Amino acid sequence: MKQIALLCLLCLALSASEYSVVISKKIMISAVTAQQIRDIFLMKRHSLGNQKVIPVNLLGQDISRITFENEILKMDRDHLNAYWIKQHFQGITPPITQSSYDSVKMFVQNVEGAIGYIPSSMVDNGVKVIHEF
């Protein structure tokens, strides 16, 4: 049972850790909740504690972005569009974008406070994982 539970957990972990939310290594934050990430990417909060954060989205209709929106933001594309149109009138624009995982990773590495999501397989020493989904 424990083994099954472990396996399930592993499976869950494997399936759940397909993508990682990463941040610059320099930042002292170690774990962030999905709720916090959601707020950051919807431009509802701009910092974690004292640390200013900059969300970086992936450009276009990439599968990872769709997954991220469904898993973390919990909004589909129509909802999201409606949300940003509404926000636009309040002067709030969506997060900046990068067109590839590599550039997201590089951006996160180079910019203090930048938060992006990349496939877990791409995680290396340059970035720190603060959440997985």
Add this chain to the structure above:
Amino acid sequence: MSFKLKTILLFLAVSLIPYALTMFLVGNSFRQELYDAVTQEMHTQLRLSVERIDQHLQTLQNDMTFLAKSDIMNDVYTQDLDRRISNALLAKKTDLKMAGDFYLLTTAGIIVASSDFAAIGKTIRSKPFVEVPVYSTFSTQAIGKLAVTYPLENFKRFFSNTQQRHYYIRHADGSTALRPSLFHDSLKVSKRLKNAPDLTIVLEEQKEFAYRLLYKYELWFILLLIGGGIFIALAAYYIATHLIEPIITLSNTAKKITRTQDYTQQVHLQRDDEVGELSHAFNTMINGMDQALNEIIGLNQEIEETQREVVFTMGSIGESRSKETGNHVKRVAEYSKLLALYYGLDEEESEMLKQASPMHDIGKIAIPDAVLNKPGRFDEEERRIMDTHALLGYDMLKHSNRTLLQAAAIVAYEHHEKYDGSGYPRGLKEEEIHIYGRITALADVFDALGSDRVYKKAWEDERIFALFQEERGKHFDPQLIDIFFDHLAEFLTIRETFKDIHES
């Protein structure tokens, strides 16, 4: 310099100098006007071109500023990994159809992105034309700068150059670029670019082309100018000669009068002005001079006449006292003149001698009648008294300053001198005796011998001639004796003309 020449030159100067001055000013203002018109037009064209260029540069700058603020500039952090910036810059370059490239530089000066992909990772080499700072969407610090190289060839498409007119660019340091050709002489207008203050656009036009109208008619202008000058000069010359014509006439008449000594000439100028008055005054003056001259001549003649008569009368007095007939004096006078002329004296002097010789015996009026009119021969004392008449006559006449009386004094003094020195009163000889004395001696003796006297009968001619031949060189000057015999007929004619008329 003559009056005529001076007047003509003055007129020429007075008329030509203002003409030349006026023409110069008119020509100059025409040229200036043309220059203004040409440059005005050039200024307009230049202004339009410069405005277009400025607009273009403004567009370039605006586009760059816009780009520098766009989202993709965040890719600076990823070293433009996805070439998003580079592609955008390339698109802009294509859009603007320009030569030159955009460069995105980091604050360290490394090229992160460029429309020229080959330059990425290097440093920019040439000086950028425009630079704008680049900001990310989440930072107030500039994360780099966007630069563009903009070769001057880009300006070419704004330049509508022709053979005669073209644009070029002048830098602040005076060097030029894009200048197609050098004109020998040109008009230039220039204007600084507002959006690139280092650059000045110059519009240059060939002078020959700008002034083509002027050059086209230049020859005609000059010909017209010269024609006008000649016309004015001719008019001035004509007026000047016409003006001074009466003066010249006056002057010519005056010259003619001076030359011919004919004071009856008049100037014929019928004018109502001062010149007319002048000519009238001139005529009156000349007329007066003529009359005065005639009067003087008349007076002179009268004086001479009086002198002659006085002398003659004085001579006659001497003669009459000695009871010699009056014609003796006349004959002696005529003989003397004849001898004088043949001797070589001139007409005037001979005439004077003729008038002076009658006075040779004037001294006799001081001789007592008893002696003077004594019939028969004189004794010693009487002869001595008688002989003083020469000195007496000389004393009477010597004080006068008149040449005639001076001559008469000489004649009276020396008419009894003899050539060989045996005469009286001084016993002079040969050339010591004045020629007047020598002549009168001969004339007197010839007439005395040929005439009856109270104390003798007239001699025969042969006897007289014989005596003369004998006395040649003794009593008489041999030269005069020769003259006498050479022209004997003339002397005899005189004797016949003035023959004494005997009352018996």
